Amino acid sequence: GAGVSQSPSNKVTEKGKDVELRCDPISGHTALYWYRQSLGQGLEFLIYFQGNSAPDKSGLPSDRFSAERTGGSVSTLTIQRTQQEDSAVYLCASSFFVWGANTEAFFGQGTRLTVV
Amino acid sequence: SQQGEEDPQALSIQEGENATMNCSYKTSINNLQWYRQNSGRGLVHLILIRSNEREKHSGRLRVTLDTSKKSSSLLITASRAADTASYFCATDERSTGNQFYFGTGTSLTVIP
Numbered sequence: 266g267a268g269v270s271q272s273p274s275n276k277v278t279e280k281g282k283d284v285e286l287r288c289d290p291i292s293g294h295t296a297l298y299w300y301r302q303s304l305g306q307g308l309e310f311l312i313y314f315q316g317n318s319a320p321d322k323s324g325l326p327s328d329r330f331s332a333e334r335t336g337g338s339v340s341t342l343t344i345q346r347t348q349q350e351d352s353a354v355y356l357c358a359s360s361f362f363v364w365g366a367n368t369e370a371f372f373g374q375g376t377r378l379t380v381v
Numbered sequence: 382s383q384q385g386e387e388d389p390q391a392l393s394i395q396e397g398e399n400a401t402m403n404c405s406y407k408t409s410i411n412n413l414q415w416y417r418q419n420s421g422r423g424l425v426h427l428i429l430i431r432s433n434e435r436e437k438h439s440g441r442l443r444v445t446l447d448t449s450k451k452s453s454s455l456l457i458t459a460s461r462a463a464d465t466a467s468y469f470c471a472t473d474e475r476s477t478g479n480q481f482y483f484g485t486g487t488s489l490t491v492i493p
Binding site for chain 2: 298307313315321354356365366367368369370371373374
């Protein structure tokens with residue numbers, strides 16, 4: 266596709282349920298990022314994938330959060346046993362990685378997660 | 382974490398005026414980028430400046446980078462109501478070239 270696609274755009278779930286958020290990056294982009302943004306706040310880094318390297322999971326807030334990237338393309342962020350504090354907009358972005366640095370990142374429109 | 386910090390947190394100006402936002406960061410970087418966000422959803426890339434560059438222009442945008450002070454500024458000239466948005470700087474760490482760290486953002490309001 267032409268841009269980064271995230272699904273669903275909105276998700277309402279009950280506390281304690283598991284959710285999966287999907288990200289389709291721009292074709293050919295080797296770097297993929299997940300961020301979380303609470304209302305009126307900045308972006309909180311969650312996880313970073315770069316090519317075949319081990320992902321940087323240092324931003325995941327707890328072991329309830331996990332992510333994978335299959336075939337170097339689509340990524341899924343899974344939140345188990347959701348809590349109300351997990352409510353936020355989850356943003357995915359992708360970029361090229363050239364000469365040891367990331368180029369400009371392109372963002373999806375995000376998934377707004379509401380845990381009730 | 383190597384987070385950028387934007388200053389001011391909020392800025393309100395009249396249409397036609399210039400808006401200046403600043404960003405400070407903590408470590409050596411490969412590049413610094415500025416993004417705009419409308420309505421709390423996806424961010425739009427505005428401009429990228431590399432660590433060996435000092436100034437860059439793109440339309441009504443002018444970005445400067447001072448690596449000795451670990452700071453950058455974004456100037457929007459002749460502002461328009463449509464420029465109303467949140468603006469974020471993002472840096473990557475030179476030693477790893479990994480993920481971008483975003484600042485807390487500047488909320489800009491341009492009054493028609």
